[in-house]
Amino acid sequence: MEIGQLNANHAAFLLQGAMWTVVLSAIACLGGGVLGMGVALCRVASSRFLRGASGAYVQLVQGTPPLVAMFLLYFGLPGIGFDVPALIAAGLALVVNVSAFLGEIWRGCIEAVPRPQWEAAECLALSRIQRLVKVILPQAVRIAVPPTVGFSVQVIKNTSLASVVGFVELARSGQIINNSLFQPFVVYAVIALVYFALCYPLSRWSRVLERRAGSWRRRPAGLATLAAP
Amino acid sequence: MELAGVATVAGFVLGTLCAVGLRSGGGMARLCSIYVEAIRNTPLLVQIFLVYFGLASLGLRLSAFVVAVLALTINVAAYTAEIMRAGLDSIPPGQIEAGECLGLSRVQLYWHVLLLPAMERVYPALASQFVLLMLASSVCSQISAEEMTAVANHVQSETFRPFEAFIVLAGLYIVLSVLMRAVFWLLGLALFPRRRRLGTAL
Numbered sequence: 298m299e300i301g302q303l304n305a306n307h308a309a310f311l312l313q314g315a316m317w318t319v320v321l322s323a324i325a326c327l328g329g330g331v332l333g334m335g336v337a338l339c340r341v342a343s344s345r346f347l348r349g350a351s352g353a354y355v356q357l358v359q360g361t362p363p364l365v366a367m368f369l370l371y372f373g374l375p376g377i378g379f380d381v382p383a384l385i386a387a388g389l390a391l392v393v394n395v396s397a398f399l400g401e402i403w404r405g406c407i408e409a410v411p412r413p414q415w416e417a418a419e420c421l422a423l424s425r426i427q428r429l430v431k432v433i434l435p436q437a438v439r440i441a442v443p444p445t446v447g448f449s450v451q452v453i454k455n456t457s458l459a460s461v462v463g464f465v466e467l468a469r470s471g472q473i474i475n476n477s478l479f480q481p482f483v484v485y486a487v488i489a490l491v492y493f494a495l496c497y498p499l500s501r502w503s504r505v506l507e508r509r510a511g512s513w514r515r516r517p518a519g520l521a522t523l524a525a526p
Numbered sequence: 527m528e529l530a531g532v533a534t535v536a537g538f539v540l541g542t543l544c545a546v547g548l549r550s551g552g553g554m555a556r557l558c559s560i561y562v563e564a565i566r567n568t569p570l571l572v573q574i575f576l577v578y579f580g581l582a583s584l585g586l587r588l589s590a591f592v593v594a595v596l597a598l599t600i601n602v603a604a605y606t607a608e609i610m611r612a613g614l615d616s617i618p619p620g621q622i623e624a625g626e627c628l629g630l631s632r633v634q635l636y637w638h639v640l641l642l643p644a645m646e647r648v649y650p651a652l653a654s655q656f657v658l659l660m661l662a663s664s665v666c667s668q669i670s671a672e673e674m675t676a677v678a679n680h681v682q683s684e685t686f687r688p689f690e691a692f693i694v695l696a697g698l699y700i701v702l703s704v705l706m707r708a709v710f711w712l713l714g715l716a717l718f719p720r721r722r723r724l725g726t727a728l
Binding site: 356357359360361362364365366368369372373374375376377450453454455456457458460461468471472475479480481482485486488489492493496497500 | 563564566567568569570571572573575576579580582583584661662664665667668675678679682686687688689690691692693695696699700703704
């Protein structure tokens with residue numbers, strides 16, 4: 298099957314790029330998830346220092362575009378004597394970015410658990426850790442699932458930025474093919490379609506989850522609208 | 527940063543129109559929702575490439591700046607449409623019926639009863655979306671539009687000091703995003719008297 302001059306070899310190359318996009322997204326989601334959990338817990342910690350520090354971290358990361366973070370890691374670090382491969386630089390930049398956003402989303406979810414739950418747990422003489430782990434987090438997770446799935450769509454889209462540091466993922470493989478075919482419209486339309494195919498099921502799923510969560514309880518205001526282009 | 531400014535205003539207008547279209551039902555709503563879903567599920571970088579190289583290959587030659595503004599506008603309009611739709615959905619139907627009872631015309635109804643109160647409610651979400659847009663405008667450096675990231679790239683290729691150049695760049699973005707938040711906060715106070723007097727979100 299051929300579209301324009303796209304042949305099977307190109308398709309295989311694109312598929313390989315798509316695979317790396319998925320791998321990079323997985324790295325970003327997992328690493329960002331672990332780090333984001335830490336950020337979220339620090340944001341609701343009783344220690345004022347932890348709250349302040351994690352708040353500053355979130356402000357710092359959300360205030361810089363992921364593109365600039367990638368430039369900094371990939372081009373900047375070799376300038377002061379550290380050599381980093383593209384995958385590490387891109388992965389690290391995404392992990393940091395994702396952790397700040399997920400941390401904020403999850404903080405919102407933890408705070409959306411009604412206050413009396415904390416108080417009731419305290420009345421049962423649970424320690425702060427027990428309260429958090431046994432009472433609050435299980436409820437927060439139910440609230441957190443739809444916005445987290447929705448955010449993973451953003452992560453997949455943000456992996457396209459890794460192309461600027463020369464990491465061959467979907468967008469970059471499209472650029473390479475375009476450089477040999479000179480048919481930008483066809484090539485980029487195909488790329489966009491592949492991204493759409495990756496993201497749309499996730500968006501649909503998050504919307505379904507959201508609706509289901511809505512029937513269980515009104516979802517916390519403002520979470521669903523949190524989105525990065 | 528006029529790039530982000532122009533795209534913010536144009537994107538807001540287009541997005542609001544789209545949100546109204548989404549609610550109107552019928553073919554128009556379907557068209558709008560296809561547009562919103564298509565944009566929201568593809569990366570900005572690919573959209574920019576598609577507009578820049580795609581239009582050029584179709585014979586339409588535009589400068590990098592125009593393309594950047596165009597792509598950013600198209601992108602942010604889709605997000606704005608979703609946010610505004612949420613705001614419009616949050617207006618109780620009773621309000622619309624009350625407006626109809628008062629004999630308001632369709633335009634008056636949309637403006638006074640639907641759009642303004644909806645905007646008031648989703649204002650924080652809109653503001654953060656526009657800050658994100660400002661950050662996303664860094665992607666436009668990829669098609670040689672002259673904005674901050676592109677300038678930093680020039681600087682580092684001339685001085686061979688990439689680390690310093692990009693650290694300064696990151697600092698500038700942070701300052702800009704803080705400034706933008708402050709401006710939107712003040713603008714919110716000026717635009718919405720109810721918010722100002724209550725001192726809280728609605």
